[in-house]
Amino acid sequence: MEIKMLDLTKIFVSKDKREVHAVDHVDLTIPSGKLIGLLGPSGCGKSTTLYLLAGLLRQTQGQIYFGEDEVSDMPPEKRGIGLVFQNYALYPHMTVRENILFPLENLKVEKEEAKKRTIEMAQLVGLGEMLDRKPKELSGGQQQRVAIARALVKKPRVLLLDEPLSNLDARLRLQTREEIKRIQRETKITTVFVTHDQEEAMSISDEIVVMKDGVIQQMGEPQHVYDHPQNLFVAQFLGTPQINVFNGVVKNKKIYVNDMFISKTTLEDQTVKVGVRPEGFIVDLEKKSEFKFEIDLVETIGRDTTLIIEVPGNEGGLLDKITFKAIVDASLKIKAGDWVHFNIKPEKMYLFDLEGKLLK
Amino acid sequence: METKNNLKAWLYLAPMLILMIVFTFYPLFNAFIISFYKDYLPLANDGAGSITGYTFANYSVILKNQLFWQSIKNTFVLALVSVPVSILISLFIAVALKSIPKLKGFFQTIFFLPYVTNGIAVGMAFAVMFHRDYGLFNLVLSWFKISPIDWIGGTASWWAQMGALMIFTIWESLAFKILVFTSGLQNIDKQYYDAAKIDHATKWTIFKRITVPLLSPLILYISITSMIGALKAYNSVIGLFGEKLGGQPYSMITIVAFVYKYRSDFSFQGFYSYAASAAIILFIITLIFSLIQTTVSKKRIHY
Numbered sequence: 024m025e026i027k028m029l030d031l032t033k034i035f036v037s038k039d040k041r042e043v044h045a046v047d048h049v050d051l052t053i054p055s056g057k058l059i060g061l062l063g064p065s066g067c068g069k070s071t072t073l074y075l076l077a078g079l080l081r082q083t084q085g086q087i088y089f090g091e092d093e094v095s096d097m098p099p100e101k102r103g104i105g106l107v108f109q110n111y112a113l114y115p116h117m118t119v120r121e122n123i124l125f126p127l128e129n130l131k132v133e134k135e136e137a138k139k140r141t142i143e144m145a146q147l148v149g150l151g152e153m154l155d156r157k158p159k160e161l162s163g164g165q166q167q168r169v170a171i172a173r174a175l176v177k178k179p180r181v182l183l184l185d186e187p188l189s190n191l192d193a194r195l196r197l198q199t200r201e202e203i204k205r206i207q208r209e210t211k212i213t214t215v216f217v218t219h220d221q222e223e224a225m226s227i228s229d230e231i232v233v234m235k236d237g238v239i240q241q242m243g244e245p246q247h248v249y250d251h252p253q254n255l256f257v258a259q260f261l262g263t264p265q266i267n268v269f270n271g272v273v274k275n276k277k278i279y280v281n282d283m284f285i286s287k288t289t290l291e292d293q294t295v296k297v298g299v300r301p302e303g304f305i306v307d308l309e310k311k312s313e314f315k316f317e318i319d320l321v322e323t324i325g326r327d328t329t330l331i332i333e334v335p336g337n338e339g340g341l342l343d344k345i346t347f348k349a350i351v352d353a354s355l356k357i358k359a360g361d362w363v364h365f366n367i368k369p370e371k372m373y374l375f376d377l378e379g380k381l382l383k
Numbered sequence: 384m385e386t387k388n389n390l391k392a393w394l395y396l397a398p399m400l401i402l403m404i405v406f407t408f409y410p411l412f413n414a415f416i417i418s419f420y421k422d423y424l425p426l427a428n429d430g431a432g433s434i435t436g437y438t439f440a441n442y443s444v445i446l447k448n449q450l451f452w453q454s455i456k457n458t459f460v461l462a463l464v465s466v467p468v469s470i471l472i473s474l475f476i477a478v479a480l481k482s483i484p485k486l487k488g489f490f491q492t493i494f495f496l497p498y499v500t501n502g503i504a505v506g507m508a509f510a511v512m513f514h515r516d517y518g519l520f521n522l523v524l525s526w527f528k529i530s531p532i533d534w535i536g537g538t539a540s541w542w543a544q545m546g547a548l549m550i551f552t553i554w555e556s557l558a559f560k561i562l563v564f565t566s567g568l569q570n571i572d573k574q575y576y577d578a579a580k581i582d583h584a585t586k587w588t589i590f591k592r593i594t595v596p597l598l599s600p601l602i603l604y605i606s607i608t609s610m611i612g613a614l615k616a617y618n619s620v621i622g623l624f625g626e627k628l629g630g631q632p633y634s635m636i637t638i639v640a641f642v643y644k645y646r647s648d649f650s651f652q653g654f655y656s657y658a659a660s661a662a663i664i665l666f667i668i669t670l671i672f673s674l675i676q677t678t679v680s681k682k683r684i685h686y
Contacts, residue, residue, distance in 0.1 A: 126582035
């Protein structure tokens, strides 16, 4: 089921009568059968968007369509959605079986059929053996899967997940996200999930939607968005360690950072922000490059070595104060205190104007 | 170190413990002893009291006493009807209050007022409302062309009297229950309701399958405390019927009223011991009720 949002807006009025545009004129089409990650920092409007889709919040303006069907004014129970809450909201006094059965009982599904579907669903999420346990007797990951089963058992048109992994520990998080992806693939249900964790969103989504201040910044396949960020916010939000941002200038088709030449460009003369991904640095062993720094700290973890460089800046403002990270091959024996010359991979470098817009 | 801490703990507990021992445990124990005294004269020997031995006769005497059985019947009917009915009503009111957030505070105050009002005074007000000729209840009934009922007067039937007492008791006990249930409802995570809504549950299903089970520990607490309270009914009878304890003398007597009547009846020997044995019987009844409630609910409340 394709989901379409047209000019979707949600304004909250706070107690002191201030208007907060939690979701601001969002136009978004989510293709049928895909797993979509709604991604952004807290307060960016991603959860609000999800609750608008669920119908638990009412939009101030705009429309929502599920396929051809307008659901903008429908109450949640009419929309045909399954929603998994952040803390799962499993009914604590019911067993796993009763929890999964609950929506079917309310829909007056025939008893035998309901039983059958409950068992099938429990098996799909891998909890066939735990049907008679109470939620508190399950681990966080298992509770999560019960919540997914409960949401899916009524065969909703759309599955919505609110921060599905945030209450799990690191190991379970990895397992569960694979699980969510598998369940989504098997059921082929259009799924929207909300997260503030970019790694999580990138790893399981077919497409990600990056939001900030209620506005969609960019949408696309995770790797594509990572490789081609449309603005500085998206570039900074995706990727760990974060992208390094230098203040630079373009003079005579050449880019300079702290008066060091780094690369050629076709752009006109102007001040720019130069974003370089940590993996975009190449150590120039011939030491020809002008772009050189004294290394402050070296962290080697596994096959990667991270060089941490603090540029203190100087009084005249010729040098900007900045700390940046470069990931290089661990086989290079670089120590703190060494001077290292860098070349930059052109595909890992982005130029933004001072408002943060990408310069082509 | 440990003994020192223990000493400290006992010290903190001491004030309450001393009060409990003086005013609860000792009287309880003493009542038990007195209930076995034979020919007890508490004022003899300059107040030291005198007895001629120990006996079970006090129990057999009151168990043969018709008034005692009357008090048992009245108390049981009152407790077994008023407790569940008042729990149901207060639960509905609490849930209803939740759905009108703006007026909730106002109504909460109104519903709580009976709790801070003197029971005997309210009882007297109800006595006026139940009056055969000038009472509010009969006025309302007359609108529906129902001829006036003598609720609490000399010609009132047992059912009418019990009805009046029941209405009064339920009304009086709502306040505290509503308060407890309202705060209990506030502690239920709103997400359960959102989840239930998305799970296509109707309002009634939500009440039955979500609200009541999640409140069940509180419902248990309320049902035990108010059952104990109802078994001790006395104030309401005095308030509504006065010292006559009924439309006809003693027709609405309760166990506590029975105990009080015998304790203050100096007309024959052994009165104190009769009162004590009735009190012990009440204690045992209360204990049995509480035990039944906890065992039943242990099977049904598991969360």
